[in-house]
Amino acid sequence: MTLIITKEQKEQISRTFSQYAEGYDMTDPKIRLKAAHTYRVAALAQQIAETADPEYSGMAWLCGMLHDIGRFEQVRRYHTFIDAESVNHAEFGADLLFRDHLIDFFHPTLSDSDLRLLETSIRCHNMYQLPEGLSDLETRSCQILRDADKIDILRVICDTPLEDIYGVSTEALRTAPVSEAVKKCFYERTSVLRSLKRTPMDHLVGHICLIFDLAYPISREIIAEQGYLNTLLSYSSDNPDTRAWFRYMRSDIGPYKVLS
């Protein structure tokens, strides 16, 4: 059975989410950022699903609305989004929803199979790779959510000073090199493992490499349309080697080649 979420239910879930977020410190930019990210990921997931798998769009939207629910409590308790220094926010959020029954406030009448699908999608949304053994439906659900999340992560990176995102000074940012191991990921068209990122520019190249993980052509189209990839590729470093590397990446992928 496909989950249908009516317009009224969506409004109710959005209201519940907004009340939930307002229970946290909305003067904290981290909390505001996650609230805005949530609405955008939900809309993007629905948009991707409407093209890729229209019957699934209600569940895609719900996955988007709840995927980062753990971020709020993570920030309240640990004052950071860095999972390695606090908790795995995907697991933490799924535990709050499905073990502590927070899900009942958002949608109290989901079937067991919808609950399982939602839980799997949320638990897997921040994994480097999806685990083996997922069903086709679980794989699609995870891929749609992960694509939507990545698209909006690129927007956040473009709209937020990189110094704030990577927690470094302007000088450190502008002079940083790109590590060979990270360049190799770009050559091989793969995303970059966290453990390989050593410099602020490794993080930026890592964010650019998120595009290689997108599962759906519509996701690549949305990214090209929004122009965020172009903005990231246009970064102008004071480090001559980094500048040359960004020139190379621009010529190698460019906004149009991404679509092919």
Ligand SMILES: [Fe+2]
């Ligand atoms: Fe997340």
